[in-house]
Amino acid sequence: MARKSLKPEATSFEVLDCVQKKCPSCGQAMWNEYNNPRHIRTLNGVVELQLKIRRCQNQSCLRYKKAYRPEQEGSLALPQNEFGLDVIL
Known part of the structure; x- marks a missing residue:
């Protein structure tokens, strides 16, 4: 179902x-590959998260x-969820 109103700020x-x-597998340093923005609604308001995603660069890993x-x-x-765990509970 499509959203009928704008996301809150x-x-x-x-x-x-x-x-x-x-890296938990090979032990070499993981690089910060990209940043992933995410918005979560909690009981205290809307939180904007900037997630730092890392990846292993060792080809044999x-x-x-x-x-x-x-x-x-x-x-x-939860993954793929817009609401925080405090709202779900």
Whole structure:
């Protein structure tokens, strides 16, 4: 179903970076490949998140070029969901 109204403006802004900077598979440093913006509605308002996505650059690694997302993201909202976990509860 299509959205009938505009998304509300963000009331706060947060940058989430990965805690683990090295690849869990091979142990080499992962690069920050791109930033992924995300908006989440919580009980305190709309939060705009800037996610720092990292990827392993080692071609012989099993996780080569697979996205490694910030660990904190899972505590705020479910994947592909617009509402925070506090609203869902």
